[in-house]
Amino acid sequence: MKVMVIGGGGREHALAWKLSQSPLVTHIYCVPGNAGTAQFAENVTIDSIVGMAEFAAENQVGLTVVGPDAYLADGTVDIFQRKGLLVYGPTQAAARLESSKVFAKAFMQRHGIPTARHQSFTDPVAARRYIEQIGAPAVIKADGLAAGKGVVVAMDLSTALQAVERMMNDRIFGESGSAIVVEEYMEGEEVSLLAFCDGNRAVPMLSAQDHKRIGDHDTGPNTGGMGTYSPTAAYTPDVAERVVREILNPTIQAMRQEGTPFVGTLFLGLMLTQSGPKVVEYNVRFGDPETQVVLPLLESDLAQIFLDAIAGKLDPDKIHWRSSQYAVCVVAAAPGYPGTYPTGLPINGLERVADSLVFHAGTKTTAEGRVLTAGGRVLNVVHLGDSIREAVDGVYRDLSRIHFDGIYYRKDIAWRELGRSE
Structure with missing residues (x-):
């Protein structure tokens, strides 16, 4: 069976890697993929969802897996299903659970699913008035998709009010900020x-x-x-x-x-x-x-x-798991992320990684075979261990062998779990 994975980040590299282990899978296409997926799959550039569906039909793709949220919100699954193609992911209507926080909150309220107290707004004046009533801390969320960055946890009133201004008036997230959700800050x-x-x-x-x-x-x-x-x-x-x-x-x-x-x-x-x-x-x-x-x-x-x-x-x-093991992932990011960052930086040392998995996120390959940075989050280094300490030590040991100019990564991943175990 031929399989197609839509997306080009670390998640899609991991999905393609795991699918490649299946005896059912004979060939993998990644759209667009990255330098990591190119090692075992065929990267394909296709500009539209309709084009992807046509490619899948023409190449007899037996299963398509949709990675990014934006593709699901844009109805990729519906388009593939109308062509009679097997695709894993929710329809556009079901994807509203993520693509609209206003919808998701109303859904949870209708069905008694526990969540934070909240109010939704399309008027920034009303939103600011509500925040001044409830005070801080508060959480302000853009309604639509914002690449994981559309949430502000405001510990003081001025930060909360500024978040409303930037989302609703400055439109830093575009139309995703035309409506917002203001909710209580949850401890835990x-x-x-x-x-x-x-x-x-x-x-x-x-x-x-x-x-x-x-x-x-x-x-x-x-x-x-x-x-x-x-x-x-x-x-x-x-x-x-x-x-x-x-x-x-x-x-x-x-x-x-x-x-x-x-x-x-x-x-x-x-x-x-x-x-x-x-x-x-x-x-x-x-x-x-x-x-x-x-x-x-x-x-x-x-x-x-x-x-x-x-x-x-x-x-x-x-469905079975390695329940006695731990896995730890550390993200290597470009300098300046999550703000502006350079791309095209040569990545060295990948061949020196001994015991960890390396899932590429923002990478590309030159015609000469050099691997370069091509995004903010560049690489995901993952190590498995029989204890959380073993997994943490392993991932940082292998990550230290990788280099590109300005490489940045957090040094404290899994700190809560280490505290619990030690």
């Missing part, structure tokens, strides 16, 4: 949970914990993610049972009841509060960089899982 520890979904049921993957801020000790602006690890002891069996019972299953059932069954990967951003787990946000695709630590711990055939989900026949008894 954040956990990411991904789940395979077939429209009727959801099968959770291993838990993970992301590090969003650019600086050590969780300082500086938010990014798309600077590192992650899996699993986390914060996600206890009791918490897991509550999440499935109070959040995951009700979400899948409610989506089906509303006529938009969810097929694909549902990503729950959770806050573990004193009163129980609550939804911070929904994502409707594999997380980045959560995918890079979860998939290496998956023992089962990923292609078969995708086919079963599309057919509405997911079987949790057929």
Whole structure:
């Protein structure tokens, strides 16, 4: 079976890498892919979603996997389905759980799914007035997609009001900021949970914990993610049972009841509060960089899982994990990220990485075969270990062997888990 993976980041490299291990898969296309996927897959440049669907039909692609949220929000799955093509991911209507935070909050309110108290606004004056009433801290979120950067956690009133101004009046996120959600600040520890979904049921993957801020000790602006690890002891069996019972299953059932069954990967951003787990946000695709630590711990055939989900026949008894191991991912970023950053910097030392996986994110290859930087988040180095300490030490040991001018990475990934274990 030929498989096509849409996207060109570290998540898509990890997906293609795992799919390449399936005996069902004979050839992989990546659109557009990167320097890492080019090592074992065929990178293809296609300018439109319709063009991708036509390519899949012409080349007899048996399964397409959609990585980025923007493609799902733009109806990629619907277009492929109309051509009779098998595609893993939610429809445009189901993808509103991520593409519109206003929709997602109203959905959770309708169905009693635990989340933060909130109000939605299309008028900046009304939003500012509400923030002045509730005070700080508060969380301000752009309604639409913003590459993981459309959330401001404001610990003081002036930061909250400035966030409204920048989103709604300055339109730093374009039309995504035409509406916003203002919600209460939730105290607790954040956990990411991904789940395979077939429209009727959801099968959770291993838990993970992301590090969003650019600086050590969780300082500086938010990014798309600077590192992650899996699993986390914060996600206890009791918490897991509550999440499935109070959040995951009700979400899948409610989506089906509303006529938009969810097929694909549902990503729950959770806050573990004193009163129980609550939804911070929904994502409707594999997380980045959560995918890079979860998939290496998956023992089962990923292609078969995708086919079963599309057919509405997911079987949790057929999905197995390396539950005794840990995986840690550290993101190597370009200098200046998440602001402006240079590209085209030569990357050296990749061949010296001994025991870790290297998933390329923002990279490209020259005609001479040199690997260059081509994005803000450049590489994801992932190490597996029998303890969290072993995984952390391994990833930093191998990361130290890689170099490009101005390379930057956090030095404290998995600090919470190390504290718990030591």
